[in-house]
Amino acid sequence: MSDLISLPASTLNEGRAALARLDSLATHQQYRLASSGRHVMWRVFGDIYERPLVLVHGGHGNWTHWVRNIEALTASRAVWVPDLPGYGDSDALPDGARFDDLIAATLESLDALVGASTEIDLTAFSFGGVVAAALACRRPVGQLALVGSAGHGGKRRVQRELLNWKKVDAEDERRAxxxxxxxxxxxxxPAIADSLALTVYEQACLKTRFRSKDVSLTDNLAALLKEANVDTLLLWGTHDVTAAEPQRFSERLRTEGVRHAFGMVENAGHWAQFEAADEVNRRLTAFFSKG
Incomplete structure (x- = not known):
């Protein structure tokens, strides 16, 4: 940590203002789970009566993982963005809750808000890819787009070990x-790591209470996609540290008869929909326009 420069709270001023502006455009829907009484927060952007497009965030995330995509995708859709249970503004699940409990809670809230028989389209990032694929196995979904999805079971790129910020109390040092x-x-x-990116990352990490890593490192995505059997788009950044050989996963899916389109986002890392927002927005819009 000796080479890190402490970053004051003012570093986040621009990012906080941008998030506040976007949040002001949302209709906030807080759903109370019948089973536990806990709440799941959803934000809706655009015309609520248009076909629902649900955006699912990743682990150590919340709705702001899609901060550079939401407005671009509202042109002809109602964009529904949850904070998954145990993330962001949603309540934590009961102690001992597992992945299936997260799926059940998310599904209950989604079906109650849009209607259990209403067909939706899904876009998801990272850990959210496994969540979205599981949801697609349990309710009507027309199309599914996954960005930097976890659950592929393949090799990861070598990267610097993540710093354990949880052991640091000083906010400026932790922010660094x-x-x-x-x-x-x-x-x-690194130049993309501006005030907005850092604000999203810091706030999301601080409000994460569900452990997603064990699910993300599994290889269960292929089986879920096969069971879901929906038109699927898979995108990875060419420099995504979580997937060294994503094309091999695509080849595996083809041998298993899973219909999907595959693409790489040039010069992007794991958070491709932020780093290459215009390109990802273009691809998502084109994909969903075919539905």
Whole structure:
């Protein structure tokens, strides 16, 4: 940590203002789970009566993982963005809750808000890819787009070990660790790690209470996609540290008869929909326009 420069709270001023502006455009829907009484927070952007497009964030994330995509995708869709249970503004699940409990809670809230028989489209990032694929096995989904999805079971790229910010109390020092982790894990180009990126990353990490890593490192995505049997788009950044050989996963899916389109996002890291927002927005819009 000796080479890190402490970052004051003012570093986040621009990012906080940008998030506040976007949040002001949302309709906030807080759903109370019948089973536990806990709440799941959803934000809806655009015309609520248009076909629902649900955006699912990754581990150590919340709705702001899609900060550079939401407005671009609302042109002809109602964009629904949850904070998954145990993330962001949603309540934590009961002690001992597992992945299936997270899926059940997310599904209950989604079906209650949009209607259990209403067909939706899904876009998801990282750990959210496994969540979205599981949801697609349990309810009507027209199309599914996954960006930097976890659960592929393949090799990861060598990267610098993430710094353990949880052991640091001083906010300025901890923020410097968030900045270092953001640049080594989430983004390829360090210059992209601006105030907005750091604000999203810091706030999301601090409000994460569900452990996603065990699910992310499994190889269960292929089986879920096969069971879901929906039109699927898979995108990875060319420098995504979580997937060294994503094309091999695509080849595996083809041998198993899983219909999908595959693409790489040039010069992007793991958080491709932020780092290469215009390109990812273009590809997502084109994909969903075919539905």
């Amino acid at each position: 660790m968030f900045d270092a982790n953001l640049k080594s894990f989430m983004l390829h180009d």
